[in-house]
Amino acid sequence: xxxxxxxxxxxxxxxxxxxxxxxxxxxxxxxxxxxxxxxxxxxxxxxxxxxxxxxxxxxxxxxxxxxxxxxxxxxxxxxxxxxxxxxxxxxxxxxxxxxxxxxxxxxxxxxxxxxxxxxxxxxxxxxxxxxxxxxxxxxxxxxxxxxxxxxxxxxxxxxxxxxxxxx
Amino acid sequence: xxxxxxxxxxxxxxxxxxxxxxxxxxxxxxxxxxxxxxxxxxxxxxxxxxxxxxxxxxxxxxxxxxxxxxxxxxxxxxxxxxxxxxxxxxxxxxxxxxxxxxxxxxxxxxxxxxxxxxxxxxxxxxxxxxxxxxxxxxxxxxxxxxxxxxxxxxxxxxxxxxxxxxxxxxxxxxxxxxxxxxxxxxxxxxxxxxxxxxxxxxxxxxxxxxxxxxxxxxxxxxxxxxxxxxxxxxxxxxxxxxxxxxxxxxxxxxxxxxxxxxxxxxxxxxxxxxxxxxxxxxxxxxxxxxxxxxxxxxxxxxxxxxxxxxx
Numbered sequence: 193x194x195x196x197x198x199x200x201x202x203x204x205x206x207x208x209x210x211x212x213x214x215x216x217x218x219x220x221x222x223x224x225x226x227x228x229x230x231x232x233x234x235x236x237x238x239x240x241x242x243x244x245x246x247x248x249x250x251x252x253x254x255x256x257x258x259x260x261x262x263x264x265x266x267x268x269x270x271x272x273x274x275x276x277x278x279x280x281x282x283x284x285x286x287x288x289x290x291x292x293x294x295x296x297x298x299x300x301x302x303x304x305x306x307x308x309x310x311x312x313x314x315x316x317x318x319x320x321x322x323x324x325x326x327x328x329x330x331x332x333x334x335x336x337x338x339x340x341x342x343x344x345x346x347x348x349x350x351x352x353x354x355x356x357x358x359x
Numbered sequence: 360x361x362x363x364x365x366x367x368x369x370x371x372x373x374x375x376x377x378x379x380x381x382x383x384x385x386x387x388x389x390x391x392x393x394x395x396x397x398x399x400x401x402x403x404x405x406x407x408x409x410x411x412x413x414x415x416x417x418x419x420x421x422x423x424x425x426x427x428x429x430x431x432x433x434x435x436x437x438x439x440x441x442x443x444x445x446x447x448x449x450x451x452x453x454x455x456x457x458x459x460x461x462x463x464x465x466x467x468x469x470x471x472x473x474x475x476x477x478x479x480x481x482x483x484x485x486x487x488x489x490x491x492x493x494x495x496x497x498x499x500x501x502x503x504x505x506x507x508x509x510x511x512x513x514x515x516x517x518x519x520x521x522x523x524x525x526x527x528x529x530x531x532x533x534x535x536x537x538x539x540x541x542x543x544x545x546x547x548x549x550x551x552x553x554x555x556x557x558x559x560x561x562x563x564x565x566x567x568x569x570x571x572x573x574x575x576x577x578x579x580x581x582x583x584x585x586x587x588x589x590x591x592x593x594x595x596x597x598x599x600x601x602x603x604x605x606x607x608x609x610x611x612x613x614x615x616x617x618x619x620x621x622x623x624x625x626x627x628x629x630x631x632x633x634x635x636x637x638x639x640x641x642x643x644x645x646x647x648x649x650x651x652x653x654x655x656x657x658x659x660x661x662x663x664x665x666x667x668x669x670x
Binding site: 313 | 368373376377379381383386388396399400404407411414415419421425426485486487488489492494521529531537
């Protein structure tokens with residue numbers, strides 16, 4: 193990963209963390225998980241898979257450190273989601289809609305994992321507040337955001353204007 | 360074009376990161392948020408909080424506008440309900456003023472003086488949230504330290520400070536805390552615990568009284584107990600939702616907290632215990648920790664408190 197790409201990704205993660213903890217942390221209706229989405233969409237780029245996993249882990253760790261949940265909880269979840277994203281990204285190549293659905297399903301998996309691990313580590317009251325609505329709203333919001341942002345994000349990170357262009 | 364071939368090192372990297380993550384979780388559990396983990400947390404907040412302040416300054420109008428749009432449908436009903444509440448509160452205020460006048464007269468007759476104990480209050484803006492935890496714009500330089508109790512501008516219990524950096528702090532609401540809160544319901548002491556998967560519409564907690572002598576009724580107020588090590592005694596927490604009678608010597612019921620942490624824009628951090636050494640024997644409670652804050656910026660204030668008995 194070259195310096196400029198690293199800078200772009202670092203900036204993207206930072207903006208995602210800030211927007212997630214300020215704007216989306218306060219809204220009660222629109223509740224995407226922007227940081228998780230960045231980890232998922234990075235799997236579509238040409239960034240090396242180990243780097244994608246490391247970025248997902250670090251961004252999850254930052255969210256853990258900024259919140260009150262166990263340190264490592266989101267890091268593990270985001271890394272797992274990123275790994276599954278890397279292994280399944282071929283299925284997302286078909287078009288904008290499939291990318292959105294793929295990102296939504298991966299987000300759903302991430303939310304379920306978060307609730308599951310949260311329950312195992314006694315954090316469910318913290319991360320599982322409004323658990324049922326979270327399992328619906330967060331994947332839906334990420335699906336919509338992925339449909340809107342995925343091609344632009346991949347082109348920006350890869351600096352390739354031809355990336356993810358569909359007829 | 361996509362790089363569709365995952366590297367051979369993806370799986371080892373994934374497993375390594377998973378192991379590191381689980382180890383971090385184990386350390387956090389074992390250290391109970393202190394030690395290296397606490398330093399990491401406050402260090403990260405130290406770096407990110409200035410950026411969060413800037414981001415909050417930009418996004419707060421957007422968040423408020425979107426919140427208002429989402430609430431516009433129920434605005435008329437809310438206005439009617441608030442008008443009714445205001446009328447009730449004004450009536451209650453008049454009766455309280457009468458009581459205060461009587462108290463002042465009696466104090467004058469018997470030559471009594473107020474206790475004079477002071478409890479510092481730091482009013483803070485909520486600038487963000489992660490999961491159920493709130494992030495505020497006041498930190499160590501404003502006198503906010505981990506473990507301090509937090510109330511809202513009406514004096515209702517919100518939670519405690521989980522961690523603090525120089526310019527920000529993270530608040531853990533009681534509805535998200537793993538630890539039970541020792542409370543008073545009537546003359547009985549119980550433990551209030553958070554309920555998993557509680558929703559905003561039915562924000563509820565579980566109350567267990569293990570030495571129950573009498574039933575509790577719906578509408579009974581729950582107050583912090585002097586047995587609590589995290590809060591001064593006598594702070595209102597919530598009210599009982601369902602009647603419950605003792606079964607053998609225990610009793611369980613549902614409590615609705617007065618505060619919905621998600622909707623808070625301002626909170627008040629109490630400098631409590633004022634003196635940890637004397638706190639063990641001191642049941643000091645703020646007589647009036649209320650005072651609705653208006654305006655964009657919160658300020659640090661100190662208010663006088665008076666002692667109150669347990670509950």
